[in-house]
Each structure stands twice: as C-alpha cells, then as structure tokens.
Amino acid sequence: MPTIELRNINKEYSSVDDEQTLALKNINLQVSDGEFVCVLGPSGCGKSTLLEIVAGLLKQSSGEIILDGKVQFGTSRDIGVVFQDSALFPWRTIRRNIEFGLEIAGVPRPERRERAERTIDLVGLGGFADKYPHQLSGGMRQRAGLARTLVADPQVILMDEPFSAVDHLTRLTLQDEIIRIWQQEKKTVFFITHDVAEAVYLATRIVLLSPRPGRIHQIFEVPFERPRSRNDAEILNIVEKIYISINNPPADQTEYFI
Amino acid sequence: MAKERKGRTGKKPLWIIIVQVAFVILLLGWMEIAVSKGWVNRVFLASPSQIWNELVYTIQENTLWPHLILSLKEVTVGYSISVVAGIGLGVLFVSFPTLEKLIDPLVASVMAIPKTAIMPLLIVWFGIGFTSKVVLVILFCFFNILYNTVTGAKQTRNDHIKLASVFKASRAQTVFKVLLPSALPSIFNGLRITAATAITGVVFAEMAASKGGLGFMLNESQAVLNTPRLYLVIIIVTILSVLFVNIVNLVERITCRRWMTSPHQSK
Numbered sequence: 001m002p003t004i005e006l007r008n009i010n011k012e013y014s015s016v017d018d019e020q021t022l023a024l025k026n027i028n029l030q031v032s033d034g035e036f037v038c039v040l041g042p043s044g045c046g047k048s049t050l051l052e053i054v055a056g057l058l059k060q061s062s063g064e065i066i067l068d069g070k071v072q073f074g075t076s077r078d079i080g081v082v083f084q085d086s087a088l089f090p091w092r093t094i095r096r097n098i099e100f101g102l103e104i105a106g107v108p109r110p111e112r113r114e115r116a117e118r119t120i121d122l123v124g125l126g127g128f129a130d131k132y133p134h135q136l137s138g139g140m141r142q143r144a145g146l147a148r149t150l151v152a153d154p155q156v157i158l159m160d161e162p163f164s165a166v167d168h169l170t171r172l173t174l175q176d177e178i179i180r181i182w183q184q185e186k187k188t189v190f191f192i193t194h195d196v197a198e199a200v201y202l203a204t205r206i207v208l209l210s211p212r213p214g215r216i217h218q219i220f221e222v223p224f225e226r227p228r229s230r231n232d233a234e235i236l237n238i239v240e241k242i243y244i245s246i247n248n249p250p251a252d253q254t255e256y257f258i
Numbered sequence: 259m260a261k262e263r264k265g266r267t268g269k270k271p272l273w274i275i276i277v278q279v280a281f282v283i284l285l286l287g288w289m290e291i292a293v294s295k296g297w298v299n300r301v302f303l304a305s306p307s308q309i310w311n312e313l314v315y316t317i318q319e320n321t322l323w324p325h326l327i328l329s330l331k332e333v334t335v336g337y338s339i340s341v342v343a344g345i346g347l348g349v350l351f352v353s354f355p356t357l358e359k360l361i362d363p364l365v366a367s368v369m370a371i372p373k374t375a376i377m378p379l380l381i382v383w384f385g386i387g388f389t390s391k392v393v394l395v396i397l398f399c400f401f402n403i404l405y406n407t408v409t410g411a412k413q414t415r416n417d418h419i420k421l422a423s424v425f426k427a428s429r430a431q432t433v434f435k436v437l438l439p440s441a442l443p444s445i446f447n448g449l450r451i452t453a454a455t456a457i458t459g460v461v462f463a464e465m466a467a468s469k470g471g472l473g474f475m476l477n478e479s480q481a482v483l484n485t486p487r488l489y490l491v492i493i494i495v496t497i498l499s500v501l502f503v504n505i506v507n508l509v510e511r512i513t514c515r516r517w518m519t520s521p522h523q524s525k
C-alpha cells in the first residue's frame with residue numbers, strides 16, 4: 001500500500017528577469033509504508049525542491065502529492081522534516097529544541113518531557129539534554145534534529161542531505177544509527193543525498209534524478225538484508241550500475257555533453 | 259570568535275594597565291598645575307580639585323540632586339515608553355506584514371526628520387517642562403528600537419521559518435517562539451545604542467529650553483562662566499551614558515548569555 005504518491009509533479013521557478021527554470025519534470029513515484037527511499041542526484045538537480053514540495057513547504061507548478069489516499073495541501077503533522085544543518089534554535093536547550101513540535105501541537109508539559117526523554121535516549125543524546133546547540137558537535141546536533149522530528153511521531157520522515165555537513169567517520173556512525181532507528185520505529189523514510197555509497201548502504205530503493213530539468217532517470221531496488229557490509233560484492237555491484245547510469249544521461253539530453 | 263572572547267574576558271598585560279593609569283594621572287596632574295599656576299585661562303579649563311570642590315559644594319547647597327533627578331526621570335520615562343512602544347509596534351509589524359507596508363512610509367518619513375529640528379515645535383506644543391523632554395527622548399529612541407526589532411526578525415534563518423511551518427505553528431507561535439527570539443540580539447543592539455542617545459536627547463532638550471535638569475545646569479554655568487561646574491556636569495552626563503549602556507548589557511547578558519556564543523555578536 002503506498003504511503004506517499006507523487007503524481008506528475010512539475011516545478012517551474014521564475015526568476016526576476018522572467019526566465020523560467022524547469023526544476024522538476026514529470027515526477028511520478030510511489031513510496032510504500034516502511035520503505036527507505038533514497039533520492040540521489042548531483043547538486044542542482046532539484047532534490048531539495050522535490051523534498052520541499054513533498055513536505056508542503058513549496059507549491060508545485062502542477063501535479064499532486066497523495067498521502068494515504070488523500071491529496072495533500074501544505075504541511076502535515078504526518079510528515080516530518082530533518083534539515084541539512086539541523087536548524088536547531090540556538091536559544092533553546094537540546095531538550096527544549098526536541099520538545100518544540102510538541103509544544104506547538106499543545107502537548108501538555110509532563111507528556112512532552114516524557115516523550116522527549118525517551119527520544120533523547122533513542123538517538124543517543126543522553127547527558128546532552130540541557131546543553132545548548134553551540135556546545136555540541138555537528139554530529140550530535142544532527143542527532144538532536146532527528147530527535148525533534150521523531151518525537152512528534154510522523155508517519156513519514158523527509159531528510160535533505162542530513163549528514164553532508166559532518167565529517168566522514170561521524171557520517172558512517174550516523175548512517176548506522178538511522179538504520180537502527182528506522183527499523184525500530186518502522187517509519188517511512190525519504191532520504192536525499194548526493195553520495196552514491198550512502199544511498200546504496202541505506203536504501204531499500206534508490207531514485208536517481210538527472211539534472212536540467214530534474215526528472216527520474218532510473219530506479220534501483222536494493223533488496224539486501226541488514227546489517228549490510230559496505231564492501232559486499234552485491235552492494236558494490238549496484239554502486240557500479242549507478243555510476244554507469246549517471247554517465248549515460250537520458251537520450252534527449254546527450255547533446256548537452258558532446 | 260574565540261579570539262573576540264579572549265579579548266573581552268582575558269587579562270591585559272600588566273604593563274599596558276600601568277601605562278594607561280600613568281597617562282591619566284599625568285593628565286590630571288597637568289590640569290591641576292596648569293590651572294593653579296595660571297598657565298591656562300580658568301575660563302577654558304578647570305582643575306580636578308576645583309571640579310571636586312564644585313561637586314561637594316553643589317551637593318551641600320542641594321543644587322545638584324534636583325537637576326540630576328529631573329533628568330533621570332525624563333530619560334527613564336521617555337526611554338521606557340520607547341522600549342515598550344518600539345518593540346510593541348515591531349511585533350505588530352512582524353506579525354502583520356501588510357500593516358508594516360501600510361504604515362512604513364509614514365514612519366520612515368517621520369524618522370527622516372532631524373529630531374533636533376523639531377525641538378522648537380515641541381516647545382510650542384508641550385511647553386518647556388517635563389513633557390517636551392520626554393517626547394524628544396521618544397523621538398530619539400523609538401524608531402531605532404522599532405527598526406531593530408523588525409530587521410532582526412527579518413534576519414530569522416530560513417530553515418527556522420520552514421521548521422515552524424513543518425510543525426504547523428500558528429502565526430502567533432511563529433512570532434513569539436521563532437521570529438522574536440531570532441530578533442533578540444538585534445533588539446538589544448537597538449536598546450544599547452538608544453540608551454546613550456536618550457541621555458544626549460534629554461540634555462539637548464534641556465539646553466534648548468527648560469526650568470531644570472542637567473542641560474539647564476550646563477546653560478546656567480556657562481552664563482556665569484562657572485567652568486568647574488561645566489566640567490562637573492559633563493562628567494556626570496558621561497557617567498550616566500556609560501551606566502545606561504551597561505545596564506542594557508547586563509540585561510542582555512542575563513537573558514542571552516547561556517546560548518549566545520559571544521555576548522555582543524550582532525547576528
């Protein structure tokens with residue numbers, strides 16, 4: 001059963017000099033309950049645009065987003081978003097940052113505290129709850145950003161290159177963490193990245209976008225069991241297929257590269 | 259950032275302090291001698307001892323307190339009204355951008371008038387007493403605080419606004435939980451600048467026309483060529499300015515210290 005369905009999504013940006021940029025063209029995609037979909041593509045191909053449309057933060061030029069059979073307009077408490085550089089409020093402690101969504105939703109304080117506490121443990125932030133964001137490392141901040149989304153218990157979690165600002169080793173740890181949490185909490189994840197290895201390690205399915213205009217170039221199934229090994233022959237095989245696909249853009253675009 | 263911090267809280271080398279203190283002592287010593295020996299005309303310069311004696315005298319004669327208290331009252335009332343009205347209207351502008359578009363040209367044009375040029379008109383409208391001073395302080399401070407509130411809120415990070423939207427925050431929740439906290443450093447910058455301006459405004463207004471206050475004392479001392487008293491009042495006004503700015507700094511530190519990486523950063 002599809003949780004989110006993207007039907008014929010097009011997005012055109014108009015700039016100041018009345019020039020139209022087609023950022024997304026004919027995006028059709030169905031994401032089922034509990035899937036981990038990675039959207040992969042080079043910088044500027046429309047990944048963030050797509051995520052913001054699904055999140056309801058940006059209006060598509062045409063097409064529909066359908067969530068559990070209903071057409072979506074605007075943001076929804078069923079869809080959570082994790083931002084690239086955590087977007088924590090510097091004036092709130094980690095705990096109060098995590099509680100933000102619950103506070104907005106009017107969840108009473110004792111329940112807020114309890115749910116935040118549980119999520120703080122889930123993402124491994126025990127002992128950091130009363131610190132301010134500037135006192136934490138980039139990786140820890142990203143955990144807090146994830147916790148803020150998880151605690152509100154959305155059905156679907158959207159993440160826009162959430163690990164691109166942390167160092168490589170931290171990134172590997174966070175990848176393992178996100179898989180653990182995804183398995184434990186049984187969420188549907190829509191994860192954006194420009195890192196092929198990251199996509200193949202995480203995803204159940206990879207959507208490869210091609211740039212200008214952004215459209216779905218190819219979809220790869222990644223049906224392997226977890227925990228995965230980064231150096232498995234099967235994994236490396238898919239990585240190779242993706243690189244081959246990236247170097248063979250859609251037919252009507254080849255002229256671009258000659 | 260780390261460097262900035264060190265500059266503020268770290269210790270200066272001892273020799274720098276010694277040189278600075280020595281310089282001040284030398285200057286004061288020179289003033290004392292120059293005036294008592296008649297090297298400099300007594301109308302131009304007062305010696306530290308003369309200024310001190312003048313302070314003691316004005317306190318004994320009870321000529322200082324009434325003026326000081328009056329000026330302080332005018333500043334406090336004018337500044338408080340400016341803070342409440344400036345932040346209040348700022349919040350309204352931030353909450354209802356249409357309102358801002360509607361009123362902004364009017365506010366901007368009033369703001370563009372050199373405030374000192376309005377003083378004679380204020381005297382005609384409000385007389386030479388308390389009210390005209392308070393109104394001038396408000397004119398000096400209100401706009402600055404208003405604009406710092408609004409521009410501060412406009413500097414809110416884009417992803418913070420998106421975040422509020424993702425959680426479906428209401429307009430009031432967005433304003434009070436996201437936009438205003440983001441504007442706080444900018445609001446405090448406005449409060450800091452206007453704290454000093456408020457004192458300047460009051461003294462200027464009192465000098466223009468009044469029956470009392472530190473500015474009145476300045477005029478009066480000048481008229482009778484009481485140079486030590488002129489210096490005394492200038493020193494008092496300076497101390498008040500520094501004091502006011504430091505009160506704002508203290509309040510800022512109490513509200514923001516825990517989360518701000520450096521106490522005076524503007525963003």
Ligand SMILES: Nc1ncnc2c1ncn2[C@@H]1O[C@H](COP(=O)(O)OP(=O)(O)O)[C@@H](O)[C@H]1O
Pocket residue numbers: 013014015021023041042043044045046047048049050
């Ligand atoms: N607000 C905007 N106005 C005009 N063009 C935009 C805007 N935002 C993004 N674009 C353009 O749309 C394309 C896709 O951008 P984006 O979704 O940010 O790509 P990605 O996240 O994959 O790097 C880019 O070519 C970018 O220049």
Ligand SMILES: [Mg+2]
Pocket residue numbers: 047048049
């Ligand atoms: Mg992007």
